[in-house]
Amino acid sequence: MRRLLLALPIALLPFTAAHAHDDHDHDHAHGTLGAHEHGVAKLNAVLDGNTLELELDSPAMNLVGFEHAATSDADKAKVSAVRQQLEQPLKLFGLAASAGCVEDAQELESPLFGDAAKDDDGDEHEHGHQHSDINAHYQLNCSAPGKLAQIDLAPLFKAFPATQKINVQLIGPNGQKGLETSPAKAMVAF
Template identity: 75%
Template sequence: MRRLLLALPIALLPLTVALAHDDHDHEHGSLGAHEHGVARLNAVLDGQTLELELQSPAMNLIGFEHAASSDADKAKVAAVRKQLEQPLSLFGLAKAAGCTETDRKLESPLFGDAPAKDDDGDDEHDHDHSEIHAHYQFTCTAPEKLAQLDLKPLFTAFPATQKIQLQLIGPSGQQGIEATAAKPSVKF
């Protein structure tokens, strides 16, 4: 399953290029760019297994990207981490699908993870533009009941997230969609 999730960006590369070309209003049109207000979500439903991988600038979720030094900043980081540790409250999954979380991994320099170094060995850029990566795996007892993914709870919890560029592989095939708070639901 992990191989399938890792193959998703390659499988949808033509769509990614098309979306980047259509995004003339933004300085960073590519899905790989760090753009405040924009998050990326990969979703794969394969049999009874659902995997979700969220990548977002820390600014969208926490409100800042610098290392937390004050007590208030540390409290904010801890609160956001606690929210991310409860994916069933962030991603609207049909209760009838019977999805339960089986695995979770959260990574960010703000959570105390070592930042990745740039190609030139300088990690200063990473401190200026911290990201949060969250990977979730669910087992669903009735995956056929999982008709859509509702991202409204995620937009509500993190209002600085204006849009989510979603790459999805499900029973209907693969698709690339942009979700917003006004249009937060995506069909599998």
């Protein structure tokens, strides 16, 4: 499923390098792509033929409101509810119905879901607690990909209001680009 997304960081290196000079909030120890910043998520989107792949990487704080292991019933319920939302990508990403996109595969990963923490997910916060990220990978098959002109991220921002900005890296029929979205500017054009 990740064959297209694996090429994305390499393809967008020129954008990333140029953007890094403008971004003073990135984590120097981990580079621009590895920064963990509350309120900010990353989305990689690749449209190749009939396949649309989406990879969302977000601090857990943006989605569930905390990053610690869920031990209380309330925290466990919140994690479960967020996982259920993430399991429905067609409700989070606004795609033209005429494109006929249906989900082929998905993979959700996070220490909060009981997955082992990745090396880059175990960063110590300056206050001594662990960072936890939530990663969601989706593969969609679109019967009419030519009708897929944009992705509307407004439903994602609405579902997770603590997410203030999504940095998007996109490869589509019109080439590659990187852009920053917000609740007020939530459309991403291919």
